[in-house]
Amino acid sequence: MLSRQQCEQYDQMDELRAFRDAFSLPDEVIYLDGNSLGPLPKAAVERVASCVQEEWGEGLIRSWNQAGWWHLPRTLGDRIAPLIGAESGEVLVADTISVNLFKLLCAALQQRSERRVIVSEADNFPTDLYIAQGIAQWYGDVELRLLQPGQEPANVIDEQVALVLLTHVNYRTGRLWDMPAITAQTQQAGALSIWDLAHSAGALPVDLNHCGVDYAVGCTYKYLNAGPGAPAFVFAAKCHQATIQQPLNGWWGHARPFDFDPQYTPAEGIERLLVGTQPILSFAALDASLALWEQVDMQAVRAKSQALTALFIDLIEQECADYGLQLASPRSAEQRGSQVSWQHPDAYAIMQALIARGVIGDFRAPDILRFGFAPLYIRFTDVWDAVQQLKVIVVNNEWQQAKFQQRSTVT
Ligand SMILES: Cc1ncc(COP(=O)(O)O)c(C=O)c1O
Numbered sequence: 001m002l003s004r005q006q007c008e009q010y011d012q013m014d015e016l017r018a019f020r021d022a023f024s025l026p027d028e029v030i031y032l033d034g035n036s037l038g039p040l041p042k043a044a045v046e047r048v049a050s051c052v053q054e055e056w057g058e059g060l061i062r063s064w065n066q067a068g069w070w071h072l073p074r075t076l077g078d079r080i081a082p083l084i085g086a087e088s089g090e091v092l093v094a095d096t097i098s099v100n101l102f103k104l105l106c107a108a109l110q111q112r113s114e115r116r117v118i119v120s121e122a123d124n125f126p127t128d129l130y131i132a133q134g135i136a137q138w139y140g141d142v143e144l145r146l147l148q149p150g151q152e153p154a155n156v157i158d159e160q161v162a163l164v165l166l167t168h169v170n171y172r173t174g175r176l177w178d179m180p181a182i183t184a185q186t187q188q189a190g191a192l193s194i195w196d197l198a199h200s201a202g203a204l205p206v207d208l209n210h211c212g213v214d215y216a217v218g219c220t221y222k223y224l225n226a227g228p229g230a231p232a233f234v235f236a237a238k239c240h241q242a243t244i245q246q247p248l249n250g251w252w253g254h255a256r257p258f259d260f261d262p263q264y265t266p267a268e269g270i271e272r273l274l275v276g277t278q279p280i281l282s283f284a285a286l287d288a289s290l291a292l293w294e295q296v297d298m299q300a301v302r303a304k305s306q307a308l309t310a311l312f313i314d315l316i317e318q319e320c321a322d323y324g325l326q327l328a329s330p331r332s333a334e335q336r337g338s339q340v341s342w343q344h345p346d347a348y349a350i351m352q353a354l355i356a357r358g359v360i361g362d363f364r365a366p367d368i369l370r371f372g373f374a375p376l377y378i379r380f381t382d383v384w385d386a387v388q389q390l391k392v393i394v395v396n397n398e399w400q401q402a403k404f405q406q407r408s409t410v411t
Helices: 004-013 017-022 040-058 059-064 069-082 095-111 127-137 178-188 281-293 298-319 345-355 380-395
Strands: 091-093 118-123 143-147 160-165 192-196 215-220 232-236 339-343 362-364 368-372
Touching: 004 298, 004 380, 017 095, 040 178, 040 281, 069 091, 069 232, 069 281, 069 362, 095 127, 095 160, 095 192, 095 215, 118 127, 127 143, 127 232, 160 178, 160 345, 178 192, 192 380, 232 380, 345 368, 345 380
Parallel strands: 118 143, 118 160, 160 192, 192 215
Antiparallel strands: 091 232, 215 232, 339 368, 362 368
């Protein structure tokens, strides 16, 4: 039997424990939703304030040069690069995942113009599918081929496939695709690989160049703690950059934006994936959070993440067995990201009851309770305490109260 005392010992031995102090976390809250919106790094408060007061307030338009605003998509991208196994000049911070996917899918279809099939997965995050559907409709001759649950990519990738778009860690179940193997299969078939790292960046070590990945996208507001609405990042392997063409030819992607040339000439490197003006205040928060991430050993993050998620599964099975919770994530830690999901027919109400008790996770339709374990600030005792709250709720059917049945816009 696992005990709270044991969890306290794990916390004492935790080599990442000092990082918790760098985050502003409300008392009485156990935050298991950093996979959706990461909490505030304390240093971001001052950094954003100085961006507002000094760079904007005092520097005014001069800050585009003096504070380096113009180059932030690239300078911040260079700082994300080591977290995902990329080189300097291969990552930009800009726009949203959806917009970046649009650019990459168009570029990849152009680079494989004799092929007209996009492979993705039926259980992908909807925006990835919507963008692919939109492109298929727009081109008219592009087919979207979706992997069904349980199907392996190798079974559907053939010589008609232009690109394979998969999300590394599934948003609902946390299942982790085998990036090296699938990227190799994709390329052996002559197609390009595009990975969505929304639930990977900052959650586990990612080595894009080692896997030979062509393109990737990810976000900074989840595990990377850059705040609500913080911009996404986009990766393009060096070998592809010179031939990238995409239809969103904005002035930020021009080779010489301040020539104001009426004719578009793409920038030489990854900057050709830029479109228009970027959110400087959000960049300031990202600057502060990356200063933290620069001190983090991703192998230690992975080890603790696997220990936290395994503990959570074991404790739920020990404490709340027989209350209808079905594990929806892989049982093997090797095969999951940094989240654990449970299926329950009343998942929404149970999650609302948990939030009322200070344990914040989220609900994903139709029946998933989803919990994220961000190793920089989650303690082993938090896992114990969260499970005890869940136990009270399911043992007493607390979730059946009417107030927990009301659906909010954001779940
Ligand atoms: C896998 C995945 N892709 C994309 C997104 C969101 O994309 P966007 O930045 O366009 O809002 C999410 C959001 O949770 C996600 O989980």
